[in-house]
Amino acid sequence: MHFYCSVCEKSYLIEGLDYQCACGGLFKLHKEKGEKITTEVSLGEVKTPMLKRTLQEKEVYLKLDYMQPTGSFKDRGAFAMVNKLRELGIKEVVEDSSGNAGAAFAGYCAAAGIKCNIYLPENTSPGKIKQISAYKANVVKVPGTRDDTAKAILKAAERTYYASHVYNPLFFEGTKSLAYEIYEQIGIPDYIVVPAGNGTMLLGIYKGFKEIGQLPRIIVVQSKNCAPIFSKFKKQPVSEMKSTAAEGIAIQQPKRIDEMIEAIKDSKGDIIAVDDEEVIKAQEMLGEMGIYIEVTSGAAVAGMLQYFKDGYDNRLTIVVPLTGMGLKK
Template structure:
């Protein structure tokens, strides 16, 4: 098992400090045969429920990933990443995050006996900072937008392993598990709405379903205030990002933007943008159903509402991942 540059094909060891190729290309994970990561370190993660509900007159399935151990789908990636790092003998890591990934990686690294330094934007919600601190991680607050936290972590990564949920392909090796679970629960879905910031769930779903042999239609959802994937997908001028309540997907310059667009295009899918008012309305509706998620999670429900306005086909299996608990806001 090793990393390979998607651009030039150069190989890199999993244990090295490099998080991208000398040529600037990003890494993919190369495995021999049926190689897989063993998972002796666990926080009790299990298959999350697939809850069948009716919204806006349409039948959908909520994938309840906000019920993961740290309250977000990021645990899927963190459990694989942390276990491999432990196996490799890595004792200290850095990571940058707007909250959920930082909390998840901090938790699993703590369970694995690995020291973590989590770089966060200074505007990160206090609930998420409190959670990260509870796991014993070192929190480094970085002034300015989300991208500044990434730059600071990458500077630190010159000397310390970069346990990135964006650059490290081991993370996607974990997030692909959602596809396998859905397949076991209902077979292949027809459509999946996915909140898209850095693309860790979008690309995980793409990888997982490709491995299973069927790629459902992927509908990536972004805030209209921060929508680089939408601009890329529809060949539009890049828009200046603005603040949004969907802070978990407010990523102005996702490193894997080209991969994200290619995954959506190959699936025959599309990219949608949603307003903050639509997100609030969707979150309120979920709350009245007894489901409490953070605003970023509600974007898929808002997108589904817009999508269903053009017609409802209840013969299709539609999945909406709910990615983060409302307790984290």
């Protein structure tokens, strides 16, 4: 098992400090046939429930992926990566996160005995910072935007292993398990609607369903206040980034944007943008049904309601993964 460059195909050791190729290309993961990641470190992962519900007369399956150990789908990626890093003898890591990925890595690193340093925007929700700190990770607050945090981490990555949920393809090896679970529960859906910032869920789902051999149409949702993927996909000028309630997907310069667009096109999917009012209303709608999600999770629900506003067909199978629990404030 090793990394290789998606551009020049040069090989790299997984345990090295390089997080991307010298040519600038991003890494992909090479595995021999049948090769798997050993999974000795566990926090009690579960196959998350799928609830069939009717939202504004639209029947959908809600995948409760916030019911993972640290409260978000990011546990899938952290589980896979931390297990591999422990096997390779990595003793300390750095990671940058707006919250959920940081909590996931902090929790799994604590279980694995790996020192964890989490860089995050200083305006990150206090609940997320409190959770990361509870796992005894070293929290480094960075002034400015989520992208400022991404820049700050690169200096630290010169001397400490960068356990990035964006650069490191081991993370997608974990998030692809979401596709396998959905397939086991209901088969191949017609549509799956996902929020996207750095695209960790999108790329994981795409990878998983490609391995299964059939793709659902992937509908990606972004916030109108920060929608670089939407703009590039629709070939529109990129608007200035503004503050958004959906902080978890507020990524102004996603590194794997071209891969995300390729995944959307390959699935014959689409991308839409929603405003904060729609996101908050979607969160409240689910709350009235007994489902408590964080605000960012409401983006996918809002996007689904908007996308199928005029073209809903009750014969369609639609899945909306819910990414984070409501206690993450």
